[in-house]
Amino acid sequence: MATPRAGGRSRPCRGPRRPAGAPAAPVRGPSSRGVRRRKRRGRHRRHRRRRRRGRRGRATGRAGGSRRPPPLGRLTPAQAEALAAAAGDGAGEVRVTPWRTVVVPDLTPADAGRWRARLAEAGLVADPASPWLGVTACAGRPGCAKSRADVHADIHAALGDPRPDADVSRDAVRSPTDAGxxxxxxxxxxxxxxxxxGRVVDVVATTHGYRVEADGVSRAFPGAEQTSAAVAATREGL
Incomplete structure (x- = not known):
């Protein structure tokens, strides 16, 4: 702020002058509130660094978890309970991936091997060669009034129980395309x-069965079993 002076000129306002001989005002240091705030920030930074170091240590000393794709991306209550129990031996969490698989992280090699068998018994896919890998579906009947078929029932009838005598000593693939x-x-x-x-084999219900489409080629089949065999041959051949 400026104050006018005689002659039209102005000078900045510096406030009241200190009387001669008066002691100077003390220089204020950091407030106690600011000191506490900086200490908290320092503790948080040290805590984050320790957590990062702990994660790196667990990653090098553990198996990295167990991956299990649920059939058609759906979990039953029994499968969810089995995953929750497996998570208790790991990091205490279950992660869902974009490929409709579930991951139980931070399991030791011994725990991972033990839970592979138990999760396979619960109905999660354990065999890397399982026909269930990479198979997705819409809601179908009775959930959708526009659907021409109960696609989930047809898939289960065509592919069978997702709990075959699988080689549970091997882990499942990360995504459907990893299986070739x-x-x-x-x-x-x-x-x-x-x-x-992306590139997908389309299996579309019709009034007389299903139509299999891939790379511009379309073929019609009357039943779910014939359709499933054609889909398997098409997936292997592409």
């Missing part, structure tokens, strides 16, 4: 809800 086969999506109508992106 492109995904297959079963849909109850032409809308193809839930279809994955």
């Amino acid at each position: 086969r492109i995904p297959a999506h079963w849909a109850g109508c032409e809308r193809r809800c839930g279809r994955p992106r």
Whole structure:
């Protein structure tokens, strides 16, 4: 702020002058509140560094977890309970991936081997060669009024129990494409809800069965079993 002076000139206002001989005002140091705030920040930084070091140590000393794809991306109550029990031996959490698999992280090698068998018994896919890997579907009947078929029932009838005598000593693949086969999506109508992106074998329900489409080639089949065999041959051949 400026104050006017005689002659039209102005000078800055510096406030009241200190009387001659008066002691100077003490220089204020950091407030106690600011000191406490800086101490908290320092503790938080040290805590984050310790957590990062702990994670690196666990990553090098553990098996990295167990990956299990649930059939059609759906978990039953028994499967969810089995995953929760397995998480108790690891990091206490279960992670869901974009490929509709679930991961139980931070399991020791011994625990990972033990839980592979138990999760496979609960119905999660354990065999890397399982026909269930990479198979997705829409809701189908009775959940969707536009669907022409109960696609989930047809898939279960065609592929069988997802708990075969699998080699549970091997881990499942990370994503459907890792098995060397492109995904297959079963849909109850032409809308193809839930279809994955990219190259996919489309299995679309018709009034007389299913139509299998891949790379511009379309073939019709009357039943779910014939359709499933055609889908398996198409996935292997592409």
